[in-house]
Amino acid sequence: MFTVTQLAKRCAISRATVLYYEREGLLQPALRSDNGYRWYGEAELARLERILAFRAFGLPITDIIHLLNREGADQPRLLKSHFDKLEQKIAELRKQQKAIVRFLQQPELLEEKMVTKDRWVEIMRAAGLSEEDMQNWHKRFEQMEPQGHQEFLESLGIEPEEIKKIRQH
């Protein structure tokens, strides 16, 4: 049996977090001794570990309560929906980053770790592709994966207008 602090240390979280989960109805101690001390056993430890695993997905507490109570078949659905929410948040943060870059007029920030358009062209040339080969390649890419083509061009940091031109080609 462990006390709150012992349990918290085992899971590398704070005592406050364990108490918070208790208030939220996620995790109750196995028993309370006469002096009011909380005592946890292996079952509670296992439950806390499950909770923390879900938290590592970024799931809100209310969702976790849901998942722990009725292990519904809707678990995958809930997780997928959460996955999409994460995608949205990421898109929002990327938007903020782009706004900063535009403001500072420093596209280097974004390109820093990226392969840029010029670099890509150099690589393709070094691999033996001619100007015509590359045009043909874009054509195929556009035909077979239009959305993927768009994202690929964006990833090279190419301006929207130029992307349009390349795709219409």
Next chain:
Amino acid sequence: MFTVTQLAKRCAISRATVLYYEREGLLQPALRSDNGYRWYGEAELARLERILAFRAFGLPITDIIHLLNREGADQPRLLKSHFDKLEQKIAELRKQQKAIVRFLQQPELLEEKMVTKDRWVEIMRAAGLSEEDMQNWHKRFEQMEPQGHQEFLESLGIEPEEIKKIRQH
């Protein structure tokens, strides 16, 4: 001159937000009439627009106060540092997404909107590249932009071990 609600509507934000900025010391009304009504002029409108521009970067209020008071030369520094914080948050969210994918054992989630390895190979083939051309292309990519090559292969959803093989080739 506008009232709070009018000013808020002009900037497509809520009255509550304007009042919050006032409490935080970001934006004071030009004057208050006898009945206590707030009145804002063009100067306040312009200031609010600047505030909202900074907010679009995801900057916390305290940073914005800083930026509006002393237009320090450290403005770019602050923005770059914020840019990095955004990068960190994004990395965290990506980690959460990956954890969900592992849990569900459904790599399709990540690949869903992505061009996958197989698809990429098809495109390259359709563009007329032979097996040998592609190997040569990887070689050049690896030589010229090793980091970019790694990220590109990751973006195709290829497993770490296979990435190693391709890069060592």
Next chain:
DNA sequence: TTGCTCCTCACGTCACGTGAGGTGGC
């Protein structure tokens, strides 16, 4: 009087962190 806008508190959010003030066992 009815409607509309304005005002000022004050509480809620989300997942905890951080004391303050007090108790119990060695």
Next chain:
DNA sequence: TTGCTCCTCACGTCACGTGAGGTGGC
């Protein structure tokens, strides 16, 4: 008595949203 752990409130965080209860001008 001193140290250490435990306990229970209760307030703070961040950027607002949402009433509640009241006033002023048409």
